[in-house]
Amino acid sequence: MNxxxxxxxAKRVGFYALIAVVMVYAIFPFYYAVITSLxxxxxxxxxxFWLSTVDFGNYVQIFTQKSFVRAIFNSIIVxxxxxxxxxxxxxxxxxxxxxxxxxxxxxxxxxxxGVSMFPQVAVLSGLFEVIRGLGLYNNPxxxxxxxxxxxxxFTVWVLTTFMKQLPMELEEAAIMxxxxxxxxxxxxxxxxxxxxxxTTGLLAFIAAWNEFLFALTFTLTDDQRTVPVAxxxxxxxxxHELPWGPIMAASVTVTVPLxxxxxxxxxxxxxxxxxGAVKG
Amino acid sequence: MAxxxxxxxxxxxxxxxxxxDLDLEVGNGEFVVFVGPSGCGKSTLLRLIAGLESISGGxxxxxxxxxxxxxxxxxxxxxxxxxxxxxxxxxxxxxxxxGLKLAKMAKETVDDRVMATxxxxxxxxxxxxxxxxxxxxxxxxxxxGRAMAREPRILLFDEPLSNLDASLRVQMRNEIARLHxxxxxxxxxxxxxxxxxxxLADKIVVLRDGRIEQVxxxxxxxxxxxxxxxxxxxxSPTMNFMPAELLGSDGDGCKVKAPGLGExxxxxxxxxxxxxxxxxxxxxxxxxxxxxxxxxNSFEIVNVEYLGNEVYVYLEPQAGDTLLIHRSEAPxxxxxxxxxxxxxxxxxxxxxxADDRALPLAKAAAAA
Numbered sequence: 268m269n270x271x272x273x274x275x276x277a278k279r280v281g282f283y284a285l286i287a288v289v290m291v292y293a294i295f296p297f298y299y300a301v302i303t304s305l306x307x308x309x310x311x312x313x314x315x316f317w318l319s320t321v322d323f324g325n326y327v328q329i330f331t332q333k334s335f336v337r338a339i340f341n342s343i344i345v346x347x348x349x350x351x352x353x354x355x356x357x358x359x360x361x362x363x364x365x366x367x368x369x370x371x372x373x374x375x376x377x378x379x380x381g382v383s384m385f386p387q388v389a390v391l392s393g394l395f396e397v398i399r400g401l402g403l404y405n406n407p408x409x410x411x412x413x414x415x416x417x418x419x420x421f422t423v424w425v426l427t428t429f430m431k432q433l434p435m436e437l438e439e440a441a442i443m444x445x446x447x448x449x450x451x452x453x454x455x456x457x458x459x460x461x462x463x464x465x466t467t468g469l470l471a472f473i474a475a476w477n478e479f480l481f482a483l484t485f486t487l488t489d490d491q492r493t494v495p496v497a498x499x500x501x502x503x504x505x506x507h508e509l510p511w512g513p514i515m516a517a518s519v520t521v522t523v524p525l526x527x528x529x530x531x532x533x534x535x536x537x538x539x540x541x542x543g544a545v546k547g
Numbered sequence: 548m549a550x551x552x553x554x555x556x557x558x559x560x561x562x563x564x565x566x567x568d569l570d571l572e573v574g575n576g577e578f579v580v581f582v583g584p585s586g587c588g589k590s591t592l593l594r595l596i597a598g599l600e601s602i603s604g605g606x607x608x609x610x611x612x613x614x615x616x617x618x619x620x621x622x623x624x625x626x627x628x629x630x631x632x633x634x635x636x637x638x639x640x641x642x643x644x645x646g647l648k649l650a651k652m653a654k655e656t657v658d659d660r661v662m663a664t665x666x667x668x669x670x671x672x673x674x675x676x677x678x679x680x681x682x683x684x685x686x687x688x689x690x691x692g693r694a695m696a697r698e699p700r701i702l703l704f705d706e707p708l709s710n711l712d713a714s715l716r717v718q719m720r721n722e723i724a725r726l727h728x729x730x731x732x733x734x735x736x737x738x739x740x741x742x743x744x745x746x747l748a749d750k751i752v753v754l755r756d757g758r759i760e761q762v763x764x765x766x767x768x769x770x771x772x773x774x775x776x777x778x779x780x781x782x783s784p785t786m787n788f789m790p791a792e793l794l795g796s797d798g799d800g801c802k803v804k805a806p807g808l809g810e811x812x813x814x815x816x817x818x819x820x821x822x823x824x825x826x827x828x829x830x831x832x833x834x835x836x837x838x839x840x841x842x843x844n845s846f847e848i849v850n851v852e853y854l855g856n857e858v859y860v861y862l863e864p865q866a867g868d869t870l871l872i873h874r875s876e877a878p879x880x881x882x883x884x885x886x887x888x889x890x891x892x893x894x895x896x897x898x899x900x901a902d903d904r905a906l907p908l909a910k911a912a913a914a915a
Contacts, residue, residue, distance in 0.1 A: 436632035439599055444646030444693070445620030454645075458636040 297522070304515035311511055325516035329501070334489040335517060338497035342521070345407050345493055346475040349414045353471045354464055356415075357422035362452050364423065365430030366438065376427065383420030387480050398485055405487040413481045418471040429463040430456065465532045473525055494521045548732050549610035549623070549700035550575045551596060557604035558591055558757075565591050567757045569605070573701075573735060573750075578727050580736045582744040582780070583754035590705055592754070593737045597626050597703050609700060620650075625694030626703040629710060631686045633678040639665075639689050640674040643696045650697070664696045667726070684715050691726070704736040708743065720746060741781050745769070753777050775903035778829050784859060787835065787871045791828040791898070793820050800909045803828065803898070807844050807864050808889055815898045816909035826906075829897035832859065832874035840886040846871065848885045853877060862889070 302315065307322040329335050363369075364376055394413055403409030433456060441451040457464075479495040486492050492500070498517045501510055551573040558566035565588045573579045581589040594600040596607065598619035607615050614622045633642050640661055647657040665671045668688045678686055687707060694702055704723075708716045724747055727734055738744055744751050745765045753760040753768065753776070761773040765781075772778035778786045791805040801817035804810050805828050820826070837860065846862040849870065858879035862871045871889070881887065898906040 434630060434632060436628045436630050437634070440626075440628060440632040440634075440693075441645075442599065443597065443619050443624070443626045444697075445649045446645075450649065455634055 300515045301519055303511055304519050306512060308510075308512045325512040326520070329513050329517045329520070334492070335494075335497055335501075337490050338492045338494045339521070341407055341492060342476060342494040345410050345414065346472050348407075348411045349418055349475040350468045350471045352411065352415050353418045353422045354468055356419060357426045357467065358452060358457070358460070358464075360419075360423045361426035361430045362448065362456070365427045376424070379420045379423055383417065387417070391480065391484060394481070395484060404485060405491050407491060407493075409485045410475075410478075410482060410493065413485065414471075414475045414478060418474055422467045422471060425467045426460070426463055429460060433459060469528060469532050472528065476521070476525065548575055550577075550608075551701060551733065551735070552608040553596075553605065554608075555605035556592075556595065556602060556607060558588070558595060558600065559603045565757050566595070569757070569759060571752060571759065571762070573733060576731045576733055578734045578736065578747060578749045579752060580738060580744040580748035580750070581752050581754055582738055582741060583760075584780075585739060587754040588757040589737045589739075589754050593626075593703055593705055593735060596701075596735065597624050598622050599626075620646075623700035624703055625697055625699035625701075626705065627687075627690045627694050627707045629706045631678075631690040631710070633686060633689055633693070635678055638675050638677055639670060639681070639692075642678070642689055643693050646693070646697045660696050660698070664692045667695070667729075668692045683711050684719055687711065687719055688722075691723075695730075701733040701735060704734065706738055707736075708738070709740075716743075723747060742783065745781065751781075753780060771905070772829075772897065773905055775827060775829065775899040775905075778897055778899070778905070782831060784832050784872045784874065786829045786831050786897070788869075789828045789830075789864070789871070791826045793817055793822055793824045793826055795822060796820070798909060801898075801906075807846060808891065809844050811891065811893055811896070813893055813896055813898060814908050815906040817898070817906055820900060820906075825901065827899040827903070828891075829899060830891045831895065832872040834892045834895040835871070835873045836890040836892065837873055837875075837881060837887045838890055840888050844888050845886040846889060848881055848883055848887060851879065851881060851883055853879075862887070 302318055303311070304325050305318055305321050305323070306315075307320075307324055364372060394416075398404055398409040398413065401409070401412075403412060437455060438451055441455045446454065477495060478493075479499070482493045482496045483499070486496065489497075494517070498514055498521070501514050501517065551571075553569055553571040556566055556569045556571075557564070569592070581592060583589050591600060595602050596609075598614070598617065602615050606613055609622055609624070619626075634645065637645065643661045643664060644657050647660055652660075661674075662671075665674060668691060670685075670688055670692055673681060673685060673689070678689065681689065690707070691702075707723075708719055711719060720743060723736075727747075736743075736747060748765055750762060751765055751768050752762050755776055761768060761777045763771075768777060768781045772781065775788070779788070789805050789808070791803040791811075794802040794804055794810065796802070796817040798816075800812060800814045802810060802812055803826060808828075811828075817826075846864055848860055849863045850861040852859040852861070854877070856877055858875055858877045858881075860873040860875070860879065860881050862873065864871065873889075900906060
């Protein structure tokens with residue numbers, strides 16, 4: 268083996284070593300959560316990197332808790348509603364912002380972007396007043412409202428960029444065929460915008476699914492909580508025991524649907540995210 | 548079918564005045580082509596008629612109705628777009644039926660109309676395909692079918708062939724011409740290609756900077772261009788232009804002197820011009836004859852193009868000047884580097900004044 272082949276081999280080995288490091292860094296915490304969730308509580312504090320016995324006790328425990336099942340149900344309702352509302356408003360807004368020429372269009376877009384830059388904590392107290400004023404305290408509708416406020420800006424931005432790329436002549440053809448703006452949006456544009464909608468919809472879903480601060484602040488009773496809060500409030504047998512096993516089991520349970528969704532929409536996400544990249 | 552009547556039409560975008568006081572009459576069943584260089588306003592004019600742009604001033608009539616403020620669907624116009632703009636997620640059938648369904652027609656009527664249109668355009672085999680499964684020519688036909696299915700009073704074409712390759716363009720041009728012949732419907736067609744304009748039109752409208760330069764049949768535009776711009780735009784290869792000086796004129800014509808050609812007696816009436824004025828002389832390549840060089844009046848042949856049936860000979864008056872073109876049947880005896888004399892056929896020569904307007908023929912010549 269000569270010098271050249273050796274350096275080539277070394278480079279290749281280094282490359283895969285680097286990949287391995289990145290993989291471990293990214294996946295290890297989740298891997299450890301999965302392992303912990305499958306251990307009986309007696310083994311919990313023995314550090315193991317491989318699983319010797321599989322124990323589903325933690326899963327049985329959380330699924331027999333009524334409040335946890337209820338929280339999953341709440342989370343699904345809230346997240347799906349947020350996705351639906353955000354996409355509906357996002358599509359109609361992006362048509363106006365991407366296609367209709369009007370004074371102050373750029374200003375509106377910038378204001379929308381600006382709103383999304385506020386940290387959650389900054390608007391928390393104000394939003395609390397709004398929600399109480401509307402009588403939505405301790406009600407999933409209050410969460411739907413507050414999450415939509417934070418998901419709409421990027422939904423509108425991504426969809427507007429995408430909408431701008433659809434050829435103008437397509438819309439004009441629809442106008443010549445006698446289509447109203449609503450028909451144009453639903454019959455002509457919607458079928459072409461699935462990649463962008465899958466992307467934004469999924470991101471909105473993940474954001475709503477994982478949100479913690481608002482969920483904690485705007486709900487009071489167990490039967491109105493969403494999953495992240497429910498997990499945080501899982502308590503052990505005594506004040507001095509943190510029930511890691513059930514917490515990990517619950518975390519894995521609520522992450523799996525997201526992983527599956529991402530897998531399904533993976534291709535679409537990529538094409539949706541890069542769609543606005545070339546021409547802006 | 549309907550006529551179209553434009554009077555004093557204006558279009559202003561912000562501070563740019565695109566269409567300026569334009570008057571035009573399109574007869575019932577006529578095939579009218581708008582032609583001109585890019586930016587002349589021809590597409591804007593078409594979009595004004597379609598209703599995709601609002602009219603800033605003037606009156607637009609389709610048939611007997613003033614349609615200035617009607618939306619496109621109520622004007623009874625169909626349009627074929629340059630990029631076809633077919634709905635990508637719909638089949639050919641759905642593309643053609645879309646407008647009919649939106650007009651809330653009965654299902655059987657929609658079906659009848661689509662099938663009838665498909666038969667005319669030979670699309671019956673393709674009705675269940677999506678646009679991405681079609682070739683360029685087929686997409687073009689579907690785009691026409693979609694515009695025709697609603698049986699519009701006028702059909703508008705916005706550079707419909709510019710996305711096709713050369714051979715397909717000739718074929719589709721032919722199909723459009725035959726379609727017009729068969730349907731007899733009023734068609735307005737925009738192109739920047741003068742060959743398309745010449746071959747398709749009953750009437751050509753040459754536009755320049757938002758104004759009509761000349762309106763007429765292809766033959767009129769070719770034989771009697773009203774301005775130097777039209778003369779240069781229509782015809783390929785383009786007309787040769789040379790400077791000329793007016794020596795004198797009478798009832799039978801005029802006399803000019805052009806460098807390299809000597810003195811010529813021409814049939815134009817130059818009585819309105821002062822002697823000694825600088826004019827422009829225009830001769831089409833086929834109206835020039837070449838002869839053995841004699842005396843001072845000679846040109847060098849700088850290139851010879853052999854096209855099979857004909858030959859283009861390029862001549863350079865003086866180094867750096869625009870080349871002159873001579874066109875004749877093949878074969879040709881002329882070779883690069885030879886010096887030759889030019890003999891224009893004086894009955895086919897055009898003269899343009901300082902404002903680029905063509906001088907009319909003298910009475911005696913016109914009568915002959």
